[in-house]
Amino acid sequence: MRKTLLLTGVAAVAALALAGCSPAASSPSATGTASWPDSITISLVPSVEGEDLAEALDPLTSYLSENLGIEVNGVVATDYAATVEALGSDQAQVIITDAGSLYNATERYDANLVLRDVRFGATSYASVAYTNNPDKYCAEAPVMVTYAASDTPLSYCNGIEPGADAATGAGPAALKALDKISKGTKVALQAATSPAGYQYPVVAMRDAGIDTDADITQVPVEGNNNAVLSVYNGDAEVSFGYWDARTTVLKEAPDVADKVVAFAYTEMIPNGGVAVSKSLPADLTKQLTTLMAGYADSSDAAKKVMFDLVGLSGWTDKTAPDEITRYGEILDQFSN
Known part of the structure; x- marks a missing residue:
């Protein structure tokens, strides 16, 4: 140790x-x-x-x-x-x-x-993989499930939210979908000290066989809100942030639930x-x-x-x- x-x-x-x-x-x-x-x-x-x-x-x-x-x-x-x-x-x-x-x-x-x-009500949380390209990363059409903390319907796919009433944010879930991150994909990552914005996502991608230094194009962002906005604005195809960081940008991006889809959860972060x-x-x-x-x-x-x-x-x-x-x-x- x-x-x-x-x-x-x-x-x-x-x-x-x-x-x-x-x-x-x-x-x-x-x-x-x-x-x-x-x-x-x-x-x-x-x-x-x-x-x-x-x-x-x-x-x-x-x-x-x-x-x-x-x-x-x-x-x-x-x-x-x-x-x-x-x-x-x-x-x-x-x-x-x-x-x-x-x-x-x-x-x-x-x-x-x-x-x-x-x-x-939670003692841990997942890092969420977000995308603006659900056709590539989702096995089926995204579904809307309510994020109870802000009473907001948000979009999820790959069965990471199996219930229809309220999202749970329980990971790990659908991490095989990270395999679809192809070479050269723009992935927004936060500072290396961020558990949800960098550390847990990088470990998950490495476990999926992705060389995070050579196989992806890293797009540096500061903060979970900017991680979401990077996908919303098309600056990156994939980003990562805490569950559920999309609520931090609702005022400036009220249609974020339509344009930014959650497609995988990492291990739970304490x-x-x-x-x-x-x-x-x-x-x-x-x-x-x-x-x-x-x-x-x-x-x-x-x-x-x-x-x-x-x-x-x-x-x-x-x-x-x-x-x-x-x-x-x-x-x-x-x-x-």
Whole structure:
């Protein structure tokens, strides 16, 4: 297993503005079975910016402090790699981070993966192969199925959405259709760090026997919206983006469902989640996990904080560690 971080961590630690993170053990646990620290620190990369950070963190940390009976501090990391190094150096004992950093934290520092992010009811998502040439890539005429998150009918083919009522986005599906990507085909790909826009699609194409350096013409794009628009505008014949990125361009391309068809799904890409330092007592870890898992449902205000803070609808203790491990294996292919 890989024991090196994907990004250099020394600078990342220096970039953290950490405060109040001493974990000196002195307080008894609620059960009396182990010593708890006086305080713990959570490191995360929030969705909000600037002066709203302290205000955004306070409801979550206050909720945890009140229910655990110890001080819980929240600190902002400059990037996801910094959360891992904060945990490794014991500047933070809990991290809310992306899937790659969860993998690094568990591999490098033996952290405990305790929660996975939930977005619109899902803990993982597929990368979607899009095309403007369904005659080439679809075995049958595309069908319209509703994407429930935005209540929008979108076009799918190759049976990747077998139900008529609502799309599920469950992969892998119809990956044999990638065989139809012929030499010289223009394929829009996002930055090499993008799981849905580059990494999982490239692995899927390589598995289909496609030399992604020599057999296709790569069309670089920035962002999932531009991946969709590249196919919509005819700049590429195939592109890849998260499920379902077509909804990001509905205002500027209201007929995108007609012109951009989803024809295959990659393996599922895991959401991020929460990891906890192995140094924390087991009973503290258990109570913390239970509290965080229930936070979004504790009040309407908490639900709003969750979405505003990290763009989530909640956390689940169904961690599916095999997905995180597979993500790490795929990341290994792009680590050099």
